[in-house]
Amino acid sequence: MEYQNLLLRAADKVLTITINRPNKLNALNKETLAELNQAFTAAFADAGTRAVIITGAGPKAFVAGADISEFASFSVEEGRELAREGHTRVFDLIENGPKPVLAAINGYALGGGLELAMACHLRIAADNARLGLPEVSLGLIPGYGGTQRLTQLAGKGKALEMVLTGDMISAEEAYRTGLVNKVVPAAELQDAAKTLIGRILTRSSNSAAAAIRAINAACKDGVNGFETEIAEFGNCFGTADFKEGVSAFLEKREPKF
Structure with missing residues (x-):
């Protein structure tokens, strides 16, 4: 199908999904989330695809959060449904997918963007990447699995620090805490992602x-x-x-x- 907010490229049994909203720092709006559901559902069902790399368009951001304007006036129940639908249709779908998914984190991975990266099985960050969950500055908490997956990856203490302050951390700090698997120079990010996935593809x-x-x-x-x-x-x-x-x-x- 034709996507409005995603670029898809298949090569050597690997599908690369690029979130293509650079003018919005690749923020996740409803349409983009729906397209991610469709793209990953198709990739997991495609016998010719053995792994997926997801990244963001442009040099500034992987995904710099959600599109806040879409839920600014939501009620309590609407907020719950927003989170529930996101979990089911995108974030849990990726985490429970049968094929390895690697996030190539270029630039900012904030809020829903970091949650998207954490739902992937592997994460490689460019050395200029900045990661964080700033939802408390909006009077919110992470709603797409951030409190749970960050605790699993980086531990309770680091998760509480990042969520309660809303502060960003560097790629190197993310590596030290186990949040990302590897940090590479920004110019080498895509090659590093393909190399790691290529290694996995030599296995069963x-x-x-x-x-x-x-x-x-x-x-x-x-x-x-x-x-x-x-x-x-x-x-x-x-x-x-x-x-x-x-x-x-x-x-x-x-x-x-």
């Missing part, structure tokens, strides 16, 4: 999906992550990838997944 796609499900289970209430791991481990034995991987190991060659 079935194993990647199983690993995502098992690791996500560690953070879900009422789910025994160990039991999820046991089940996913067992399921791997019934896949063609397992047979190829073991054969390649025994034959001392690289596997062809």
Whole structure:
């Protein structure tokens, strides 16, 4: 389909999604969120796509928050529905997707933008990136999973500091706290993202999906992550990838997944 706020480019089994609203610092409005739902739903269903990279257009921002004008007059229930719909249709969709999703963070990742990056499985930041959850300055708190995912990634103390102050942190500080996997010079960001994804693509796609499900289970209430791991481990034995991987190991060659 044709997107108004996204640019899509597929190459070498990787779909790159670029949020293309640079004049608005790629802020997430309702239309962009709807397009993200459509793009990720299609990517996860496409057999020719094995991984996704998401980034922002222009040098200034990955995503500098949500479009505040859209919810300035919302009621309590409208606010709850905004968050609930965002969780279901975009942020949880990405986190629970069966294919690796990497956020290439160029510039500002604030509010909903940082929440979008945290919903991805991996994050690489340009060295000039700035990350934060400034919702308290609007009399709000993060509503797209920010309080939960930041706590999981950076720990309770850092999450409380960032959310309660609303202050931004540097890419290097984000790396030290575990919020991002790697920091690279801005000019090398896209190449670094493709290199990491390329490394993952040499491995089994079935194993990647199983690993995502098992690791996500560690953070879900009422789910025994160990039991999820046991089940996913067992399921791997019934896949063609397992047979190829073991054969390649025994034959001392690289596997062809």
